[in-house]
Amino acid sequence: MxxxxxxxxxxxxxxxxxxxxxxxxxxxxxxxxxxxxxxxxxxxxxxxxxxxxxxxxxxxxxxxxxxxxxxxxxxxxxxxxxxxxxxxxxxxxxxxxxxxxxxxxxxxxxxxxxxxxxxxxxxxxxxxxxxxxxxxxxxxxxxxxxxxxxxxxxxxxxxxxxxxxxxxxxxxxxxxxxxxxxxxxxxxxxxxxxxxxxxxxxxxxxxxxxxxxxxxxxxxxxxxxxxxxxxxxxxxxxxxxxxxxxxxxxxxxxxxxxxxxxxxxxxxxxxxxxxxxxxxxxxxxxxxxxxxxxxxxxxxxxxxxxxxxxxxxxxPGERDDTDYWSEQRYDFTTGDLHKDFQWLRTPEPERIFNLDNGALTLIGRESIGSWFEQALVARRQTHFSYDAETVIDFQPVDERQFAGLTAYYSRYNFFYLTLTAHSDGNRELLIMSSEKSFPDGKLDYPGGPVSIPNQGKVRLALTIRGPELQFYFALENEQLQPIGPVLDASIVSDECGGHAEHGSFTGAFVGVAASDLNGTARQARFDYLTYRPVHDKTDRYEV
Missing domain, CATH: 2.115.10.20 (Glycosyl hydrolase domain; family 43)
Incomplete structure (x- = not known):
């Protein structure tokens, strides 16, 4: 025992x-x-x-x-x-x-x-x-x-x-x-x-x-x-x-x-x-x-x-927590989506993603708030504090095409660092936020837009330390820099899921998403996703 x-x-x-x-x-x-x-x-x-x-x-x-x-x-x-x-x-x-x-x-x-x-x-x-x-x-x-x-x-x-x-x-x-x-x-x-x-x-x-x-x-x-x-x-x-x-x-x-x-x-x-x-x-x-x-x-x-x-x-057994505290790097090279990941609602995953050529390619569909078909692939948040990072290759033509890294609970409850474009076609980074407290589930934009070159991959990252979430980005061969303010990570929770404690039943995820509201199914390619657990002062009940 x-x-x-x-x-x-x-x-x-x-x-x-x-x-x-x-x-x-x-x-x-x-x-x-x-x-x-x-x-x-x-x-x-x-x-x-x-x-x-x-x-x-x-x-x-x-x-x-x-x-x-x-x-x-x-x-x-x-x-x-x-x-x-x-x-x-x-x-x-x-x-x-x-x-x-x-x-x-x-x-x-x-x-x-x-x-x-x-x-x-x-x-x-x-x-x-x-x-x-x-x-x-x-x-x-x-x-x-x-x-x-x-x-x-x-x-x-x-x-x-x-x-x-x-x-x-x-x-x-x-x-x-x-x-x-x-x-x-x-x-x-x-x-x-x-x-x-x-x-x-x-x-x-x-x-x-x-x-x-x-x-x-x-x-x-x-x-x-x-x-x-x-x-x-x-x-x-x-x-x-x-x-x-x-x-x-x-x-x-x-x-x-x-x-x-x-x-x-x-x-x-x-x-x-x-x-x-x-x-x-x-x-x-x-x-x-x-x-x-x-x-x-x-x-x-x-x-x-x-x-x-x-x-x-x-x-009866003694728990081995080695894997629980280990960094997980998902490089998408095996041809199969790792078992840690799920997606939303659809039994036709081939319409929203594929793992060809050593990357996770999302096929832009409906918005991140859709109840029908959205390209969002994510894993559970299992630690009170963690880091996540990905590299995206995406060429949007306007503001109706966006893809990036998200801390997600539900359609009314997420933070989303997106690579998108202005109406003139120039690429930019923009943080989207949907919170229960925001009227009618409409979006807020707490960070950006930040103009970036029209070519090249972009590194996107976030850190969560208990109740604090910070997004980061970096252009190729550059260091990560923060974008937007420190956000309230505790919002991505049952109690803020749109129906409070008796009506929101899931949990926080971190993952990648892509939307193409123009209906052209523009693709976003992600080279990897890392999830790095972090011991933090908020972890007083951590397993």
Whole structure:
């Protein structure tokens, strides 16, 4: 056993679903509008995790063009039964208002590497679905139910319905088995079966409540029958930070439970690590782990004695942080995009980028604020402080063509150092900024324009030191120099994503983008991208 510091999956990795197969552990997390869909990490020891696949990688499984920010893939559930993996997921087409239009699907695979099947449509009655495999061979689909008629809350409870895999559809009646507690907003259900001390089986239901902000919690309940009634845990909430505002792990909730081969028990859950006096979670919602134990009362409890998530936890393995603190240089010479990168929404990446001739070439499409087709390729911000740098070769003809380096959260929330041109065709550098506080999501221009020669590559860079972001540029064979003022890096966070803490669900990215609003698909070529983690005084909770 060794002690690690939470989180185990730093950066944007929310809504963890954990599955053990033999000695192998897998965690599936939400990806929202980022493609390919669903991240699955693998570990042998619960300490060291490696991203092994994103299974939703083709149009037949997932097409998110038009999905608004923080929609797309919500709360996947990964299970293993009948010698195959089962992955349930939601594609949310609308988030605001009385309707969610949340479509739930199932895909399967003989191994975690695939091949993953085309999806089976389940229903659209709610989100956060999971699949429970009972000991008698029956399979049960559970999800939160959405009621568009209700005022003010639209969360109607947890629905249970049988799934028939031979018919590949849900069958039989739908029953509301749990309406939650006074914390409200019940979602994220997972069902389990476990024998009690007297040998009689219990069905356990783990749910998330309190929204996704600072009131978030994991609720636990049990019943002798799968369809209830369910009685609440003596603590109600077995993991929460809602009553401990100074705990380093905040927004704790939405979890899942796993047992190790030697009989130890762990809960994985989402969390956020706020920084600045405004409590902004710049790294988004992350995955943490807590050791738990089953007590003589047949209830699951956190082992350290309270329901407040611990920063430091004992796990079977000792974490190696070498790669986490190493500079990553992506030189785009292998012909394949590195697994750290994703793009937005589209299942047709060939329309927005290619890796020909040893560079990443972006094909200018719609604006950086588009919900349909934009050329933006980025990786997660996983450190509170870091440096990023790229070299761009781009020949814009006017102000409607621009490409460059971006610190990005959503269409209403980014900083973007662009290489563009004035209306006279002369190249210039310009910083674009879109912040929640800016009216109607319109752009601000906090830096530039800076005139540059019409020929030659340009080096673009940014540094983030906790809440401070500074852009830089350099012409060929010259040193980097700052451009624009120091910007508030904490804006690129859930709390400033356009819907505050209960409606913005992703995390900060850094990457490159290109737009051609003239419709001529002008290309921008990037030689490399570096991401260099930096130890800084803001890193008091750094893993």
């Amino acid at each position: 060794a002690r690690l510091t939470n989180p185990i999956l730093p950066g944007f990795n929310p809504d963890p679903s954990i599955c053990r197969v033999g000695d192998d552990y897998y965690i599936a997390t939400s990806t929202f509008e980022w493609f390919p869909g669903v991240q699955i990490h693998h570990s042998k020891d619960l300490a060291n995790w490696d991203l092994v696949c994103r299974p939703l990688d083709r149009a037949s499984q997932l097409d998110m063009r038009g999905d608004p920010d923080s929609c797309g893939v919500w709360a996947p559930c990964l299970t293993y039964a009948d010698n195959q993996f089962w992955l349930i997921y939601t594609d949310v087409k609308r988030k605001d208002g009385s309707f969610k239009d949340a479509h739930n699907y199932l895909v399967t695979a003989p191994s975690i590497d695939g091949p993953w099947s085309d999806p089976i449509y389940m229903n659209s009655s709610g989100f956060d679905p999971s699949l429970f495999h009972d000991e008698d061979g029956r399979k049960w689909f559970v999800n939160m139910m959405w009621d568009h008629r209700a005022r003010p809350l639209l969360f109607a409870g947890i629905a249970l319905q049988e799934y028939d895999h031979e018919q590949k559809k849900l069958v039989g009646p739908i029953k509301n088995i749990f309406t939650g507690t006074d914390l409200k907003l019940v979602e994220g259900p997972h069902l389990y079966r476990r024998n009690g001390k007297d040998g009689t089986p219990w069905y356990y239901l783990m749910t998330a409540e309190g929204g996704t902000g600072y009131e978030h919690a994991i609720t636990f309940a049990r019943s002798r029958s799968i369809d209830g009634p369910y009685e609440l845990h003596p603590e109600k909430y077995i993991v929460t930070s809602k009553d401990t505002p100074l705990n380093p792990l905040q927004r704790a909730g939405h979890g899942d439970w796993v047992e190790t081969p030697d009989g130890r028990h762990y809960i994985v859950h989402l969390t956020g690590r706020p920084t600045t006096q405004k409590r902004r979670c710049v790294l988004g919602r992350e995955t943490a782990i807590q050791e738990a134990e089953w007590r003589d009362d047949d209830w699951l409890w956190l082992k350290h004695g309270t329901n407040v998530p611990a920063l430091h936890v004992d796990v």
